[in-house]
Amino acid sequence: MSFSLKSLVRVMALSCVSLAGMAQVHAAELPPVPDEIKAAGQLRAGVRCDQPPYGFQNNNGDFAGVEVEMSRQIALWALGSKDKVTFTCVTAENRVPQLLGRKVDFLIATLGVTPERQRVIDFTTPYRWGASDVVVKKDSPIKSIKDLNGKTLATLKGSVQAKWFEDHMPEVKTLRMNSAADALQT
Known part of the structure; x- marks a missing residue:
């Protein structure tokens, strides 16, 4: 019986979720690594570089964060070394197009599950629950989401938040930014 990369990543990501205090995963318990991954000898992970503590590049330009470490653990289980990613x-x-265009083998990139995304992506069980906030200056007159009517809100391109405002509060203008850092600087 052969497993797809999606199945392998699903099982391994689920195993990563249980890392804290749970039994160690044994390679024999995991599905086989797809032949294309074995042949490449390397996993290609798509991670966020602007979402500390989940995924970011440190002062040396090295990849760091929880999702980076999860990717390394998957490489260890799949290919025998944390360095094979x-x-x-x-x-x-661009994270979904990167995956669909086969530029990466899998994403660990703060990607929320939506019905639209589920049509084209095979998700693992979520390993964290995310929430959204609106950041305003301390002395801002904006005290509730209703106070955003008629205002411009910086959001990330391709985010569920941008889509939510478009669908539920069209009177809020969205300025769609490329990164969280860009959005915070506006």
């Missing part, structure tokens, strides 16, 4: 920075906007 290469990283590609992905953004909220």
Whole structure:
């Protein structure tokens, strides 16, 4: 019986979720690594580079964060070494196209599950729950989401938040940015 890369990543990501205090995963318990991955000898992970503590590049330009470490653990289980993973920075906007275009083998990139995304992506069980906030200056008159009507809000291109405002509060203008850092500087 052969497993797809999606199945392998699903099982391995689920195993990563249980890393804290749970039994160690044994290679014999995991599905076989797809032949194309074995042949390449390397996993290609798409990770965020602007979402500390999940995925970012440190002061030396090295990839770091929880999702980077999860990718390394998957490489250890799949290929025997945490060093057998290469990283590609992905953004909220380009992460799905990077995966569908086979530029990366899998994403660990703060990607929320939506019905639209489920039509084209095979998700693992989520390993974290995310929430959204609106950041305003301390003395801002904006106290609730309703106060955003008629205002411009910086969001990330390709994010569920941008789509939510478009669908539910069309009177809020969105300025769609490439990165969280860009959005915070506006």
